[in-house]
Amino acid sequence: xxxxxxxxxxxxxxxxxxxxxxxxxxxxxxxxxxxxxxxxxxxxxxxxxxxxxxxxxxxxxxxxxxxxxxxxxxxxxxxxxxxxxxxxxxxxxxxxxxxxxxxxxxxxxxxxxxxxxxxxxxxxxxxxxxxxxxxxxxxxxxxxxxxxxxxxxxxxxxxxxxxxxxxxxxxxxxxxxxxxxxxxxxxxxxxxxxxxxxxxxxxxxxxxxxxxxxxxxxxxxxxxxxxxxxxxxxxxxxxxxxxxxxxxxxxxxxxxxxxxxxxxxxxxxxxxxxxxxxxxxxxxxxxxxxxxxxxxxxxxxxxxxxxxxxxxxxxxxxxxxxxxxxxxxxxxxxxxxxxxxxxxxxxxxxxxxxxxxxxxxxxxxxxxxxxxxxxxxxxxxxxxxxxxxxxxxxxxxxxxxxxxxxxxxxxxxxxxxxxxxxxxxxxxxxxxxxxxxxxxxxxxxx
Numbered sequence: 001x002x003x004x005x006x007x008x009x010x011x012x013x014x015x016x017x018x019x020x021x022x023x024x025x026x027x028x029x030x031x032x033x034x035x036x037x038x039x040x041x042x043x044x045x046x047x048x049x050x051x052x053x054x055x056x057x058x059x060x061x062x063x064x065x066x067x068x069x070x071x072x073x074x075x076x077x078x079x080x081x082x083x084x085x086x087x088x089x090x091x092x093x094x095x096x097x098x099x100x101x102x103x104x105x106x107x108x109x110x111x112x113x114x115x116x117x118x119x120x121x122x123x124x125x126x127x128x129x130x131x132x133x134x135x136x137x138x139x140x141x142x143x144x145x146x147x148x149x150x151x152x153x154x155x156x157x158x159x160x161x162x163x164x165x166x167x168x169x170x171x172x173x174x175x176x177x178x179x180x181x182x183x184x185x186x187x188x189x190x191x192x193x194x195x196x197x198x199x200x201x202x203x204x205x206x207x208x209x210x211x212x213x214x215x216x217x218x219x220x221x222x223x224x225x226x227x228x229x230x231x232x233x234x235x236x237x238x239x240x241x242x243x244x245x246x247x248x249x250x251x252x253x254x255x256x257x258x259x260x261x262x263x264x265x266x267x268x269x270x271x272x273x274x275x276x277x278x279x280x281x282x283x284x285x286x287x288x289x290x291x292x293x294x295x296x297x298x299x300x301x302x303x304x305x306x307x308x309x310x311x312x313x314x315x316x317x318x319x320x321x322x323x324x325x326x327x328x329x330x331x332x333x334x335x336x337x338x339x340x341x342x343x344x345x346x347x348x349x350x351x352x353x354x355x356x357x358x359x360x361x362x363x364x365x366x367x368x369x370x371x372x373x374x375x376x377x378x379x380x381x382x383x384x385x386x387x388x389x390x391x392x393x394x395x396x397x398x399x400x401x402x403x404x405x406x407x408x409x410x411x412x413x414x415x416x417x418x419x420x421x422x423x424x425x426x427x428x429x430x431x432x433x434x435x436x437x438x439x440x441x442x443x444x445x446x
Contacts, residue, residue, distance in 0.1 A: 211268045
């Protein structure tokens with residue numbers, strides 16, 4: 001047996017708690033270190049500090065081990081454990097040996113104690129009055145970006161991770177953390193510069209100085225204006241800080257143009273140049289519009305899809321016709337509906353990937369439940385795709401239903417619902433009847 005093991009060391013990075021595979025460690029430059037199993041815990045910490053090799057590595061305050069937890073159907077979710085002493089380190093080695101067929105190395109996340117010099121540096125940075133430094137620090141998550149995604153990607157402090165994973169040795173949080181306003185996490189960072197409502201376009205026209213909260217709001221307003229006016233534009237400049245467009249008939253009797261710029265200090269987009277309304281007319285009459293694309297249609301029909309995900313494509317076409325006075329194609333309406341469904345409810349692939357987690361949660365709440373997965377290998381053409389399995393079938397039932405079947409009539413009725421969307425299949429439900437002709441579900445099968 002090999003008496004050495006590879007450690008992958010993560011430090012000064014992030015711990016992502018909710019990924020498709022559970023907990024995940026990330027950092028800019030993870031290190032690979034080979035150590036013998038005979039290494040002591042103190043020697044392990046010394047090797048880690050030596051390999052990272054920065055002056056900040058004075059003392060390790062926390063070591064987290066990422067280990068696989070098998071769930072249903074051969075799927076694996078990763079959790080974390082503390083490595084605090086010799087015993088927990090040996091437990092880590094034992095878990096690794098049991099899962100060597102699943103993982104090739106031991107992944108560790110290292111947190112270091114903060115020195116007085118580091119705290120002084122942070123205070124100096126915090127008290128800095130440099131305007132340039134202030135802008136660069138806060139431009140990362142501007143009002144034009146997805147705030148929910150930004151919060152989700154935030155660095156997770158190791159202590160917070162420990163609490164989330166119910167560590168038996170929790171740290172003592174500072175007093176100020178006991179009075180945090182968690183609702184303020186989703187509030188705008190600079191509310192005085194945020195346009196929470198879309199700008200009002202007086203008389204249907206833009207004006208110089210009009211502000212927008214984001215680049216997406218700019219493009220949406222441009223498309224809406226163009227569609228309702230029955231005109232069109234061509235983009236001449238589309239940069240992270242500038243949007244410049246002209247009428248497609250510019251130079252042929254129409255001088256319409258618009259330039260919108262991102263104002264760094266105001267944290268918004270502002271119209272800097274505008275030549276007034278269009279003076280052209282469309283040369284041809286069309287039932288559709290080039291700017292009324294499937295993405296725009298998807299945003300418009302989201303309220304309908306949220307209420308009825310099975311809404312007919314013809315109903316989508318009729319709704320868009322009533323809103324924009326254009327009759328879009330069947331294909332565009334179908335694509336828009338799929339985009340709206342995925343935006344609201346998630347993709348088909350993500351839903352299937354979440355099944356093991358949902359069944360694990362069900363069995364956690366109801367330990368007597370019975371679940372059985374069967375998966376198949378995935379192929380791309382004739383080539384086997386590694387590390388991917390395809391759901392074949394899944395069976396589940398509950399202990400009360402299993403026991404109730406003993407007292408039912410000796411009759412089993414099976415009903416089936418066929419799936420007609422992207423992934424074909426069927427849902428089977430087996431039921432029976434008790435002495436009073438009441439239906440008793442026995443099991444479900446996919």
